[in-house]
Amino acid sequence: MEPTQSALIVPIPEAEPAVAGLRDRLDAAAAWGIPAHITVLYPFLPPAQLTPSVLAALRLVAAGVPRFFLTLDRVAWFTDRVLWLAPDPAEPFRELTHRIATRFPQAPPYEGVFDEVVPHLTVGHDHPKPELDAAAEQVRAHLPIRARVTALRLVAGVPQPGDSWHTLTDFPLG
Secondary structure (H helix, E strand, O other), X not given: OOOOEEEEEEEOHHHHHHHHHHHHHHOHHHHHOOOOEEEEEOOOOOHHHOOHHHHHHHHHHHHOOOOEEEEEEEEEEEOOOEEEEEEEOOHHHHXXXXXXXXXXXXXXXXXXXXXXXXXXXXXXXXXXXXXXXXXXXXXXXXOOEXXXXXXXXXXXXXXXXOOXXXXXXXXXXX
């Protein structure tokens, strides 16, 4: 199936041992084939608009943000519907989101639904609270998770089960 959406993410492979099984059950994006990650901008441009000049602009934005280390050391919630891990520091993610959204105002983060973008690694969402609470306890046992962030990833796919999302390219951070 031809991709209909794209996104900019930072994969966090170091988190996979702690969250992969939980995400498989509790996060729809895992069924789409998207790895454990922190979203920088979703949705981004439709795949047909990902021209060489767009890719060049993204490469420049990524190069302007230094590589960094992060720690996922805290379980957090958006209401009682979304369980997530908080990255520390969060500022480099905010900076990437801000720079890309400024360069591509036609692609506001989360379609402009939220006033503030909170960097996070989703563990699960839209499941019964007791199930998410159990997942929170399970993932807490694996914290802290440390990772080195070296690149921004452009992915594209269809928001439905079936491992439809795939990597288009990675953009090295500065």
